[in-house]
Amino acid sequence: MKTDSGTVDVGAFDFECGADIPSLDVAYESYGEFDGSNAVLVCHALTGSQNVAGYGENTAGQARAWWNDIVGAGKAIDTNDYYVVCANVPGSCYGTTGPASPGPDGDPYGTDFPPVTVGDWTRAQRLLLDELGVGRLHAVVGGSVGGMNALDWAQRYPDDVRHLAVVAAAGRLDPQCLALDAIARRAITTDPDWNGGDYYDGDPPTDGLALARQLGHVMYLSKASMERKFGRRAAGRDAQRESFPTDPAAAYFPYRDVESYLDYQAEKFVERFDANSYLYLTRAMDDYDLAEGYEDDADALAAFEGETLLLSFTGDWHFTTEQSESLAESLRELDAPVAHHVVESDHGHDAFLVEPEKVGPPLRDFLDDGVDGRAVHDTEEEPESLPDDRDFAPVHSSLFSR
Known part of the structure; x- marks a missing residue:
């Protein structure tokens, strides 16, 4: 073609x-x-x-x-x-x-x-x-x-x-989606690296954008699909919590498949997308x-x-x-x-x-x-x-x- x-x-x-x-x-x-x-x-x-x-x-x-x-x-x-x-x-x-x-x-x-x-x-x-x-x-x-x-x-x-x-x-x-989009944007704007949107000469707000994307992925899946894909399964011995800081007690509990999936998706997303663009585009969608x-x-x-x-x-x-x-x-x-x-x-x-x-x-x-x-x-x-x-x-x- x-x-x-x-x-x-x-x-x-x-x-x-x-x-x-x-x-x-x-x-x-x-x-x-x-x-x-x-x-x-x-x-x-x-x-x-x-x-x-x-x-x-x-x-x-x-x-x-x-x-x-x-x-x-x-x-x-x-x-x-x-x-x-x-x-x-x-x-x-x-x-x-x-x-x-x-x-x-x-x-x-x-x-x-x-x-x-x-x-x-x-x-x-x-x-x-x-x-x-x-x-x-x-x-x-x-x-x-x-x-x-x-x-x-x-x-x-x-x-x-x-x-x-x-x-x-x-x-x-609907109001539920508006609310979830608002939380996603706050994840970005409360990341210290967001710096009021002026981060292009420094470190981008990857943690905030990653959290926003994870919330989006939960919105895009259904309960049935999440049960089928992940259930309550642990991610396995080789899986590690590397994406976000966690408390010492977390090591006692399993790192679940669903967490591993969300962390992977977030890591890939922050490599390709701009945090400010995420703010702008979600607001456009919410406003429509x-x-x-x-x-x-x-x-x-x-x-x-x-x-x-x-x-x-x-x-x-x-x-x-x-x-x-x-x-x-x-x-x-x-x-x-x-x-x-x-x-x-x-x-x-x-x-x-x-x-x-x-x-x-x-x-x-x-x-x-x-x-x-x-x-x-x-x-x-x-x-x-x-x-x-x-x-x-x-x-x-x-x-x-x-």
């Missing part, structure tokens, strides 16, 4: 907060050939990057592309058919301008970087696509907060999107509310005349099936073509990344045939937790093999 990557300076950028910067670089990758009507924008999740597919030279600090099982030649988002673009969002640290980027004085912006919103991400993506010669999009696809980004496209640029695929997302975060400035979600999406696919996962308590069903109901109020495809999974929020065999078929058929796609409407028995008159399609593990 033809792949292109780079950074485009879209010029001076005015943020929704009222501040501006003299230039905004937007890092992107594209895959496939553009024929004028086949562009698909993929919006990445919180700590993802533009490297959505392949194993190219630029992996943006990540071990592998984050949705390589979904995007590519012959895959669900088929780069033989579609021209796929993924852009790193403002405020991140993978090439698009953010807190770690040099400001006008040559020093990193740090916390002088303007606050960012999901709307800023969408407007930056629109500017990038303009530079790439892409007008109306065949589809916008996003998972997690990338799904919020996709929803913002439908609200902000309704005439620019034919198909909208919102995966494991919602119109806003589809209905802000409108009567409700239906009013916010009233101008969007395209088709919508909502994918949710039964084990996801970060963005629940009920939240996706609420979005679907808002679109039904508008008589808009929408399908809510519920995937039975106990993987938690991570399901959209780790179960491509369940995500791929409905997504592929939706991009090809809209809400009438065959796999979009594969059904078995509906979950008891939702009304039986809803237009959604639960998918059970037996439908697909690994």
Whole structure:
């Protein structure tokens, strides 16, 4: 597949907060050939990057592309058919301008970087696509907060999107997730090395960022998946508590598998991500509310005349099936073509990344045939937790093999 990557300076950028910067670089990758009507924008999740597919030279600090099982030649988002673009969002640290980027004085912006919103991400993506010669999009696809980004496209640029695929997302975060994000940010800002965000010439706040990431991982897993993966097992004789200071009495107690997993994930994360970016991006996610400035979600999406696919996962308590069903109901109020495809999974929020065999078929058929796609409407028995008159399609593990 033809792949292109780079950074485009879209010029001076005015943020929704009222501040501006003299230039905004937007890092992107594209895959496939553009024929004028086949562009698909993929919006990445919180700590993802533009490297959505392949194993190219630029992996943006990540071990592998984050949705390589979904995007590519012959895959669900088929780069033989579609021209796929993924852009790193403002405020991140993978090439698009953010807190770690040099400001006008040559020093990193740090916390002088303007606050960012999901709307800023969408407007930056629109500017990038303009530079790439892409007008109306065949589809916008996003998972997690990338799904919020996709929803913002439908609200902000309704005439620019034919198909909208919102995966494991919602119109806003609930109070429990807001609370956990607040704790994660406090872990960073109370780390002495954070130094008010001015740490680029010294030691970064790795302990605080590591704790924030560990909290995030707990949010992304379900009780069932944690029981299956870890149980109460000890990590073994060779495992050691090296990531964080501990009290002397801790040696008496087992160092458990779940602790070892969280420590490993934290160690890897602090090697590739910027603490200030984590603060900025979680605040953008927390702030997003589809209905802000409108009567409700239906009013916010009233101008969007395209088709919508909502994918949710039964084990996801970060963005629940009920939240996706609420979005679907808002679109039904508008008589808009929408399908809510519920995937039975106990993987938690991570399901959209780790179960491509369940995500791929409905997504592929939706991009090809809209809400009438065959796999979009594969059904078995509906979950008891939702009304039986809803237009959604639960998918059970037996439908697909690994």
